[in-house]
Amino acid sequence: MSPKNYLILGISLVILIILAILPLYAQPYNIVLLTTIFMYVVLTVSWVIFSGPTRYISLAPAAFFGVGIYVAALLGRELPLLAFVAVGGLCSFVLALLVGFLTLRLRDTYFTIFTFGLVELIRHFLLFWETNITGTRGRIVVLIDNDVVFYVMLGIFVVTLLVAYLIRRSKFGLALRSIGENEVAAVHRGINVTMVKALTFAISAFFMGATGAIMATKWTYIDPYVAFNPLFSFLPVLMAIFGGMSQLYSPIIGAVIFTYLEEVLTTRLPYYYMLIFGLVLVVAIKYLPDGLVGLVPRLIRRWRKKFPAEPQAST
Amino acid sequence: MLKTFLDVAIAGLLMGGIYAIIAVGFSLQYGVARVLNVSHGEFIMLGAFITWTLFTICGVNPLVSLVIVGPVIFIIGFILYRIYFNPLRASSPSVGAFEGSSLLATFGLLYIIQNVAIIIWGAEVKGYASQYLTSSINILGAVFPTNRLVSLGFAIAIILVFYIFLARTRLGKAIRAAAQDEVTAAHVGVNVTRVLAICFGLGALMAGMGGTLISLMYSIQPTMGFQYTVIALIVVVLGGLGSILGSLIGGFILGIVGSVVSYWQPALSLVAYYFIFMLLLLIKPTGIMGK
Numbered sequence: 001m002s003p004k005n006y007l008i009l010g011i012s013l014v015i016l017i018i019l020a021i022l023p024l025y026a027q028p029y030n031i032v033l034l035t036t037i038f039m040y041v042v043l044t045v046s047w048v049i050f051s052g053p054t055r056y057i058s059l060a061p062a063a064f065f066g067v068g069i070y071v072a073a074l075l076g077r078e079l080p081l082l083a084f085v086a087v088g089g090l091c092s093f094v095l096a097l098l099v100g101f102l103t104l105r106l107r108d109t110y111f112t113i114f115t116f117g118l119v120e121l122i123r124h125f126l127l128f129w130e131t132n133i134t135g136t137r138g139r140i141v142v143l144i145d146n147d148v149v150f151y152v153m154l155g156i157f158v159v160t161l162l163v164a165y166l167i168r169r170s171k172f173g174l175a176l177r178s179i180g181e182n183e184v185a186a187v188h189r190g191i192n193v194t195m196v197k198a199l200t201f202a203i204s205a206f207f208m209g210a211t212g213a214i215m216a217t218k219w220t221y222i223d224p225y226v227a228f229n230p231l232f233s234f235l236p237v238l239m240a241i242f243g244g245m246s247q248l249y250s251p252i253i254g255a256v257i258f259t260y261l262e263e264v265l266t267t268r269l270p271y272y273y274m275l276i277f278g279l280v281l282v283v284a285i286k287y288l289p290d291g292l293v294g295l296v297p298r299l300i301r302r303w304r305k306k307f308p309a310e311p312q313a314s315t
Numbered sequence: 316m317l318k319t320f321l322d323v324a325i326a327g328l329l330m331g332g333i334y335a336i337i338a339v340g341f342s343l344q345y346g347v348a349r350v351l352n353v354s355h356g357e358f359i360m361l362g363a364f365i366t367w368t369l370f371t372i373c374g375v376n377p378l379v380s381l382v383i384v385g386p387v388i389f390i391i392g393f394i395l396y397r398i399y400f401n402p403l404r405a406s407s408p409s410v411g412a413f414e415g416s417s418l419l420a421t422f423g424l425l426y427i428i429q430n431v432a433i434i435i436w437g438a439e440v441k442g443y444a445s446q447y448l449t450s451s452i453n454i455l456g457a458v459f460p461t462n463r464l465v466s467l468g469f470a471i472a473i474i475l476v477f478y479i480f481l482a483r484t485r486l487g488k489a490i491r492a493a494a495q496d497e498v499t500a501a502h503v504g505v506n507v508t509r510v511l512a513i514c515f516g517l518g519a520l521m522a523g524m525g526g527t528l529i530s531l532m533y534s535i536q537p538t539m540g541f542q543y544t545v546i547a548l549i550v551v552v553l554g555g556l557g558s559i560l561g562s563l564i565g566g567f568i569l570g571i572v573g574s575v576v577s578y579w580q581p582a583l584s585l586v587a588y589y590f591i592f593m594l595l596l597l598i599k600p601t602g603i604m605g606k
Binding site: 055057102103105106107108109110112113114117118120121124125127128131132234237238241271272274275277278279280281282285286289 | 351399402403406411412414415416418419420422423424425426427429430431433434545548552556580582583585586589590592593596597600
């Protein structure tokens with residue numbers, strides 16, 4: 001490892017320790033806010049794990065997130081906390097694996113609308129089921145202490161980042177990128193495209209499901225509208241586009257800024273928040289092709305062009 | 316038995332007319348302009364609200380306001396494509412990349428239009444369906460409200476006019492050429508940039524007029540658009556992405572399917588729509604009229 005890597009590792013550890021001891025000192029409100037930020041960061045980073053390198057736009061996060069929420073509602077009282085969080089993740093993993101294998105033939109737009117339809121299909125089916133078969137709409141979720149939720153969310157956050165980092169560095173990540181560059185060429189290079197895509201999709205879904213399971217405990221009451229809200233599909237995409245996808249940390253920046261914006265605006269100006277959400281999406285797609293993180297080097301380049309540096313005195 | 320059959324079939328056709336007009340516009344925008352417009356329903360909502368405003372404040376007959384709503388929404392769509400989607404298309408590395416980013420951009424547009432509408436008109440449910448064309452017509456024993464029949468008639472008429480426009484006029488020919496092959500169309504002198512913007516505008520126009528017709532029958536609210544977008548999406552996948560005739564047929568098929576399913580189990584109709592949609596995507600993603 002180079003000195004730079006040690007430095008990054010050290011800084012990460014320090015941040016982690018600060019985050020871990022935070023509940024002892026911080027206001028409860030800040031802990032809740034941080035938990036929400038972790039939630040969006042995990043959703044965004046896990047979305048980028050699959051959609052970043054392969055360039056398949058998935059609108060299914062809400063489906064996997066919602067599956068986790070429902071697992072928590074159904075099993076929250078039967079199983080210990082970590083067990084139902086893991087089950088939530090696993091259920092999403094299996095669903096994603098299934099969807100992945102089913103949709104492999106679909107290209108680009110077809111894949112996107114399929115994943116979008118998935119969320120709506122599950123939601124309407126559950127609504128039908130709850131109103132006509134069981135006769136009860138919605139469920140009560142077991143309540144868990146804020147600090148515990150915070151620590152579990154912190155754990156998922158760390159694991160997600162680690163996995164995202166390892167995938168990026170591995171041969172597996174290289175295979176993913178080559179699928180995004182040119183799928184046909186990837187097949188010819190001997191990459192098992194089917195397997196790689198489905199597996200990555202499932203891994204990213206695992207974290208979304210686990211997040212859903214733990215976050216469900218904060219809402220106490222859930223129904224299909226809450227659990228399978230398509231906004232949970234769009235927000236991770238928006239945050240990833242806004243922050244950028246080139247670096248591991250770029251989607252995190254997008255997620256943090258947007259969660260904070262949501263926190264500040266939703267309570268005071270709900271319609272304006274959604275309006276701003278739309279505007280940022282539209283503007284970011286056109287003017288920030290590499291996200292906020294990509295903007296900095298671009299501005300520096302432009303600035304250098306405008307004001308060329310003094311010729312160096314050296315030979 | 317015959318009466319039940321007629322009831323269900325005609326109700327399906329009535330719904331199908333509206334589905335078809337929505338889907339034809341949606342199909343035009345995707346098939347030619349390559350924008351999968353998720354905010355299509357928002358243009359429908361705009362059409363419905365402009366009609367409502369004209370009717371309740373100025374007393375304009377809703378059918379007359381078709382002529383006002385159409386051009387207004389057309390201009391909005393045209394300008395939108397010119398200033399936003401066209402530069403985006405130019406800077407995208409491939410058609411696939413443009414489709415992806417324009418799809419996401421229209422999600423942004425959805426939230427913008429919807430929330431501007433909430434700020435202007437308020438979030439509550441509105442409607443004038445109980446004040447206009449409230450009589451009913453008896454067809455072979457099955458009774459139908461006049462407003463539904465009138466809107467079906469207008470939906471079919473609008474689609475017919477549009478079809479003749481595509482088939483017979485010079486501009487229609489240019490649109491078909493651009494849909495088939497942009498590069499070659501440009502070589503033979505078609506101003507592709509303008510044609511694509513016109514297509515997007517026409518798609519918006521169909522949505523707006525569809526919105527006027529919907530406001531004849533149902534109550535309206537700023538969040539109403541999304542359900543119609545979803546229907547347009549399903550119809551277009553059913554008929555084949557980009558095929559106008561396919562959308563027309565698909566609209567009526569979905570209308571009848573919806574009517575049959577809701578006769579049997581009303582709560583299942585949306586589930587049935589999505590189920591058909593996902594099944595189609597898996598089995599025959601090109602749709603019934605696709606190549």
